[in-house]
Amino acid sequence: MKRKSLSQAKLDDLAGHLFIAPQFIGFLFFVAIPIFAVIIFSFQDRNLLTGTWEWIGFDNYSFMFTKDPYFYKVVRNSLVFSFGLIIMNVSLALFLALILVQNKKGMVFFRTLFFSPVVTSTVAWVLVWSFMLQSDQGTINQFLKLIGIQGPSWLGSTGWAMFSVIFIRVIKNVGLNMIILIAALKDVPHDLVEAARVDGANTLQCIRKIVIPMIAPTILLVIIITLIGSMNVFDHIMLLTAGGPSNSTLVLAYYVYYQAFLTNEIGYASALAVVLFLVVLGLTFLQWNMRKKWVYYEQ
Amino acid sequence: MNNSQKLPRLLPKWFRSFLLYLGLLLLAIPFLFPFWWMATSSFKTYKEIFAYPPTLLPESWHFENFITAFTYQPFARQYLNSLYISLTVTAGVLVISSLSGYAFARIKFKGRNFFFILLLSSLMMPPEVTIIPNYLIMNLLGWTKSHIPLIIIPILGSGGVFATFMMRQFFITLPKDMEDAAKIDGLGWWGIFWKIGLPLARAPLAAVAIITFLNSWNSFLEPLIYLSDPKKYTIPLALTGYIDAYGAPMWSVQMAATTLSVLPVLIFFILAQQQVVESFAMSSVKG
Numbered sequence: 001m002k003r004k005s006l007s008q009a010k011l012d013d014l015a016g017h018l019f020i021a022p023q024f025i026g027f028l029f030f031v032a033i034p035i036f037a038v039i040i041f042s043f044q045d046r047n048l049l050t051g052t053w054e055w056i057g058f059d060n061y062s063f064m065f066t067k068d069p070y071f072y073k074v075v076r077n078s079l080v081f082s083f084g085l086i087i088m089n090v091s092l093a094l095f096l097a098l099i100l101v102q103n104k105k106g107m108v109f110f111r112t113l114f115f116s117p118v119v120t121s122t123v124a125w126v127l128v129w130s131f132m133l134q135s136d137q138g139t140i141n142q143f144l145k146l147i148g149i150q151g152p153s154w155l156g157s158t159g160w161a162m163f164s165v166i167f168i169r170v171i172k173n174v175g176l177n178m179i180i181l182i183a184a185l186k187d188v189p190h191d192l193v194e195a196a197r198v199d200g201a202n203t204l205q206c207i208r209k210i211v212i213p214m215i216a217p218t219i220l221l222v223i224i225i226t227l228i229g230s231m232n233v234f235d236h237i238m239l240l241t242a243g244g245p246s247n248s249t250l251v252l253a254y255y256v257y258y259q260a261f262l263t264n265e266i267g268y269a270s271a272l273a274v275v276l277f278l279v280v281l282g283l284t285f286l287q288w289n290m291r292k293k294w295v296y297y298e299q
Numbered sequence: 300m301n302n303s304q305k306l307p308r309l310l311p312k313w314f315r316s317f318l319l320y321l322g323l324l325l326l327a328i329p330f331l332f333p334f335w336w337m338a339t340s341s342f343k344t345y346k347e348i349f350a351y352p353p354t355l356l357p358e359s360w361h362f363e364n365f366i367t368a369f370t371y372q373p374f375a376r377q378y379l380n381s382l383y384i385s386l387t388v389t390a391g392v393l394v395i396s397s398l399s400g401y402a403f404a405r406i407k408f409k410g411r412n413f414f415f416i417l418l419l420s421s422l423m424m425p426p427e428v429t430i431i432p433n434y435l436i437m438n439l440l441g442w443t444k445s446h447i448p449l450i451i452i453p454i455l456g457s458g459g460v461f462a463t464f465m466m467r468q469f470f471i472t473l474p475k476d477m478e479d480a481a482k483i484d485g486l487g488w489w490g491i492f493w494k495i496g497l498p499l500a501r502a503p504l505a506a507v508a509i510i511t512f513l514n515s516w517n518s519f520l521e522p523l524i525y526l527s528d529p530k531k532y533t534i535p536l537a538l539t540g541y542i543d544a545y546g547a548p549m550w551s552v553q554m555a556a557t558t559l560s561v562l563p564v565l566i567f568f569i570l571a572q573q574q575v576v577e578s579f580a581m582s583s584v585k586g
Contacts, residue, residue: 011487011488013408014408015406015408015487015488016409016411017409019402019406020399020403020414023460024414025455026451026456026459027460029436029455030455030457031421031429031456033432034436037432037435096326104316106323110327112569113331114327115572115576115579116330116565117333118579119565119568120334121516121535121564122535123517123519123535123538124337124538124560127538127553127557128336128557131336131340131548131554137349145351146352146353167329171329175330176579183580232426232427234426234427239539256428256430257427261524266431266435269431270431273427273430273431276425277424277428280428281420283423284423284424285420
């Protein structure tokens with residue numbers, strides 16, 4: 001009996017390793033080694049086109065933090081983008097979820113409607129918006145002109161470009177957070193809200209004092225997922241503004257691409273990628289810990 | 300407190316419903332209007348899309364834009380490229396993620412937590428982090444300018460990790476007795492996985508398939524970096540290629556091509572909305 005259970009443990013090891021082997025080998029070649037390589041490259045002066053390289057120690061990092069005229073602008077823009085996105089996305093998602101969770105006619109129809117940009121390709125979505133947001137003859141400004149408003153250059157002025165990018169992205173993705181929040185709202189016990197109502201609380205008070213605290217863990221999770229997702233904005237920036245005007249929408253993910261594939265400085269781009277990597281890694285583990293604590297009960 | 304509660308009651312019920320639906324319709328404009336504008340613009344002449352006042356429907360319906368979309372670029376070919384790449388990626392991710400998701404959920408093997416945390420670290424990694432070395436590796440192997448990187452990196456790289464997590468979260472919920480019974484019947488792990496685990500996993504497999512297909516169908520950065528021949532382009536890259544000799548976008552043609560690319564996905568979404576919405580919710584909360 002003892003020998004059998006021992007061999008069972010060995011069989012488990014073997015089966016487990018075989019089952020995860022394809023993914024793990026892939027992970028090794030396309031994630032682990034590349035991340036290792038990116039860290040190595042970040043200590044080199046390396047050019048994509050010529051293929052030449054040399055060791056330069058921490059020069060890329062010291063250039064980044066002390067000399068690069070764009071880096072702090074990139075950090076600032078990335079923060080503005082992420083926070084603006086989170087505030088607009090999560091508050092709109094919560095607002096929609098609170099309305100659409102009701103058991104009324106047509107709510108499912110509206111859920112579908114608000115979700116439909118989520119399945120649409122970012123490129124298609126962004127192309128249509130950039131078509132509509134052109135400064136002189138763009139659709140939106142033409143409609144504004146009908147009611148006597150002179151619209152700004154939405155994507156071409158430093159004051160509006162970042163807002164426009166965030167807005168387009170929020171409309172594209174808010175449906176996903178809305179769905180997650182609707183699911184959480186459905187789990188709020190009905191009698192709790194009913195009891196408060198009997199005590200004379202109005203709808204707004206019920207929402208503020210009971211519903212929001214009950215779904216707070218989900219809201220926090222949604223905020224972190226949105227934050228991590230906001231690091232990955234390449235398509236929007238590339239096709240709407242290409243980082244402009246005057247670098248006012250230059251954010252980290254796009255800046256990595258810009259340094260690597262437009263100026264061919266892959267050594268410096270790697271140092272930027274390492275920064276991006278560390279930020280996302282930290283946030284991923286934060287999210288995982290929170291999920292373990294609050295949202296999911298596992299094993 | 301009572302006053303504020305009574306205030307809305309002053310309005311008749313039908314009027315409150317009316318306000319609710321009116322508000323929702325107004326809110327829906329930025330979500331719906333882009334689709335409307337995209338579809339109608341593709342039937343307009345170049346002159347009409349910039350006409351003032353703007354027209355909500357084309358004055359006369361023009362189909363030339365759709366024909367130009369196919370003659371200006373090999374759009375049919377690009378469509379097929381996207382289709383076969385997305386299908387291949389989906390199949391690959393299904394195989395790999397169901398296997399490893401099953402192992403992480405059900406099999407107690409050495410180093411399970413270690414491997415799991417390693418994978419976890421790349422769960423939400425933006426592709427920009429690894430794009431430089433991946434490009435160099437593909438270049439070294441002579442696979443740039445081909446579809447190979449667009450197929451193998453999403454299957455084997457961090458793109459498929461979310462799928463493993465989704466599968467794991469599902470397999471964890473299966474009762475253990477089923478396995479024990481199967482073991483007594485003499486089934487090994489492969490048999491249990493193939494005959495018991497997998498047939499029960501239709502829902503998460505469908506969810507993984509939907510998300511993976513859409514991710515691949517919509518991906519832009521990788522094709523942009525790897526491809527240079529329009530015949531090899533995928534749809535998202537092709538859509539950005541309707542540019543005239545002076546570098547200005549050919550808007551009406553571009554909108555026609557965009558409509559053609561969005562339409563099948565939207566139709567599928569409308570037909571299977573419940574399934575699609577649940578898949579997305581699963582992938583972001585569970586996976």
